[in-house]
Amino acid sequence: MTLSETTNDIHGRCYCGAVKFSIAADTKPLLAGYCHCKDCRQAHSAPVYQYVYMDQEKFSITDGKDLLNTYTRNESVTDHFRRYFCSQCGSKVYNFMHYSRDNNNIDLCGTFPSLFDDQKIAMSNVWSPKKHVHCSESILDLECFTDSLPRS
Numbered sequence: 001m002t003l004s005e006t007t008n009d010i011h012g013r014c015y016c017g018a019v020k021f022s023i024a025a026d027t028k029p030l031l032a033g034y035c036h037c038k039d040c041r042q043a044h045s046a047p048v049y050q051y052v053y054m055d056q057e058k059f060s061i062t063d064g065k066d067l068l069n070t071y072t073r074n075e076s077v078t079d080h081f082r083r084y085f086c087s088q089c090g091s092k093v094y095n096f097m098h099y100s101r102d103n104n105n106i107d108l109c110g111t112f113p114s115l116f117d118d119q120k121i122a123m124s125n126v127w128s129p130k131k132h133v134h135c136s137e138s139i140l141d142l143e144c145f146t147d148s149l150p151r152s
């Protein structure tokens, strides 16, 4: 928990509730969408999932940090992409992503609005998906999405 935490912060938790996180109230996600890629499908055991990425400092684990574990099947990516999950219940909690652009090093945390305590926030204007990504890998009939979000 950060000193600046306010009651408007967004709270979420893993399936068993032992790992809890908060997102600073003023956060605007830098990326928000649905990912259809095979890696994410397998990691989440789901045909598609909703993600939001933000500056790392906006995201904090407030409970159960010692239960977090990470696994990668591709060691070459661990310095710039890691998936963290609750070792007690197995639910994904967040991803760490590091990338460089225009000589800037950017560290992001990505989490999953389906974990938010208040599900109305998950589909609010700020946090709702803005696009579908990796559609070419999808196993779904994308016609089932009647939204008009861009697809890549």
Ligand SMILES: [Zn+2]
Pocket: 014, 015, 016, 017, 018, 019, 086, 087, 088, 089, 090, 091
């Ligand atoms: Zn858990």
Ligand SMILES: [Zn+2]
Pocket: 035, 036, 037, 038, 039, 040, 041, 134
């Ligand atoms: Zn993906």
